[in-house]
Amino acid sequence: MTETDAPRDGGSCTVAVSVPGLISLDDDVELTLASTGKLLLLAEAARGIAEGRLDPAEVVELRDDDRCGGSGLLGALSGRRWPIEDLAVLTASVSDNTATNALLRRIGLDRVAEGAAELGFVRTRILDRIREPRLPSHPPAFAMGTAGELARFAAGLDGRREWTRLLLGWMACNTDRSLVPALLPHEPEDREVPGVVPPGTVWVANKTGTDVGVRADVGVMIGAGRRIGYAVLANGPAGSEHALVERVRQAGLAIGRLTDSPPAP
Numbered sequence: 001m002t003e004t005d006a007p008r009d010g011g012s013c014t015v016a017v018s019v020p021g022l023i024s025l026d027d028d029v030e031l032t033l034a035s036t037g038k039l040l041l042l043a044e045a046a047r048g049i050a051e052g053r054l055d056p057a058e059v060v061e062l063r064d065d066d067r068c069g070g071s072g073l074l075g076a077l078s079g080r081r082w083p084i085e086d087l088a089v090l091t092a093s094v095s096d097n098t099a100t101n102a103l104l105r106r107i108g109l110d111r112v113a114e115g116a117a118e119l120g121f122v123r124t125r126i127l128d129r130i131r132e133p134r135l136p137s138h139p140p141a142f143a144m145g146t147a148g149e150l151a152r153f154a155a156g157l158d159g160r161r162e163w164t165r166l167l168l169g170w171m172a173c174n175t176d177r178s179l180v181p182a183l184l185p186h187e188p189e190d191r192e193v194p195g196v197v198p199p200g201t202v203w204v205a206n207k208t209g210t211d212v213g214v215r216a217d218v219g220v221m222i223g224a225g226r227r228i229g230y231a232v233l234a235n236g237p238a239g240s241e242h243a244l245v246e247r248v249r250q251a252g253l254a255i256g257r258l259t260d261s262p263p264a265p
Contacts, residue, residue, distance in 0.1 A: 013236035015247045018151035019228050022258055027148035030123055031233045034209030035071065035095045036150065036216040037126050037143020041104055042167055042207075043153075044115035045088045048107065050163035056085035060106050062098065069132040071210075072096030092170035092207065097130040104129055124149045147231040150218045155229030157205075157220050159193055168193060171205035171219060179208050179217040179245065180232055180252035199224040202259055213237055215244040217252075223259020230255050 018027035048054030062080045069075065074082075074096055082090075082099070084106065090099035104112065104126070112126055124145025131138055157164045157171075172191045181188075181204045194203050206219025218231040232251045234244040 013234065013240055013244060013247070015244070015251065016147035016231070016233045017251045017254075018147040018231045019255055019258060020148075020152050020155045022228070023230075023254070024148070027151065027231070028146050030144055030146055031216075031235045032141045032211070032214050033124070033143040033145050033150075033233065034211040034214040034216055035100075035142075036207050036209035036218045036231075036233070037124075037145065038091055038095065038100055038209075039150070039153070039167075039207050039218060040116045040121065040124070040126050040143070041100065041107065041112050042088055042092055042170060043119060043163070044107055044112045045084065045103060046163040046166040046170070047115060049085070049166060050161070054084055054107075056083060058084050058106075060084060060087060060102050062102050063105070066098050066101040066105065068097040068101055068130045070097045070130070072098055072100075074098040088170055089173060093173035093175055095176070095208070097132070101129045119153060121145070121149050121153070145233075147233045150231035150233075151229050153229070154218055154220055154231065157229065158227075168205050168220065171207055174206050174208065174219075176208040176210075177204065177206070179215060179248045180204075180206065180219065180230065180255060181221070182249050183253055184256040194222065197222050197224050197259075199260070202256055210241075213240060213244075215241060215248050217248060221255060221259055223256065225261040226259055226263055228255070228258060 016026040016029050049056050059081045087099040087103040090096040126143045128139040159165045177188045185201045203222040209216040213236050216233045232248050234248050
């Protein structure tokens with residue numbers, strides 16, 4: 001099938017949903033990603049470590065202009081020197097904006113763009129570092145992209161290559177399960193990719209994004225029947241955030257049902 005009962009666009013809100021080969025709902029519409037765009041940075045960090053271009057133990061010293069409000073912990077911690085892999089874990093687990101900026105500065109926006117192109121991204125890209133606030137003189141958003149490209153990327157995180165194992169491990173540490181998996185039975189502290197998933201439950205490794213008028217979730221979901229990659233991107237006007245959360249969660253129910261039964265032969 002190409003569409004399910006996942007929620008459709010309504011009013012001035014857009015909800016794009018993609019599960020490759022199973023759901024395609026506005027999945028080629030370019031939308032604001034908020035922190036789900038950090039997946040492109042994390043992918044390049046994981047690839048760099050796996051290929052020996054980055055030393056996970058290399059220490060990066062935080063600069064004053066790395067520091068940023070919003071999500072994260074580093075702004076409340078006294079340490080100023082952090083290994084690359086710690087910055088990646090902080091970015092993936094608590095969407096730490098300061099860690100993101102430091103890691104992006106170390107790797108370089110151009111290298112992240114090159115890596116994203118190598119992974120097949122065309123319209124999904126990071127435009128800028130995280131800024132709080134974002135002013136008219138800055139690029140319009142941290143990241144933009146499509147649900148289709150992100151879902152295809154997530155579907156390729158099979159754990160067979162070292163960098164995908166690294167990235168899945170970081171994504172499994174995500175503490176935000178309030179969107180796609182919120183209404184699905186799952187254990188949010190289960191970090192290891194399971195060999196068997198009990199019927200009626202799912203295992204999730206994901207990256208979420210929240211901003212004014214943005215709720216987004218991209219990840220890997222494994223059920224008793226199958227493993228899928230998914231992306232749900234919801235954009236709307238300021239004040240629509242609660243409605244966007246409800247729509248993303250309803251999409252999550254539709255996605256979760258797909259993992260119950262195995263693919264058709």
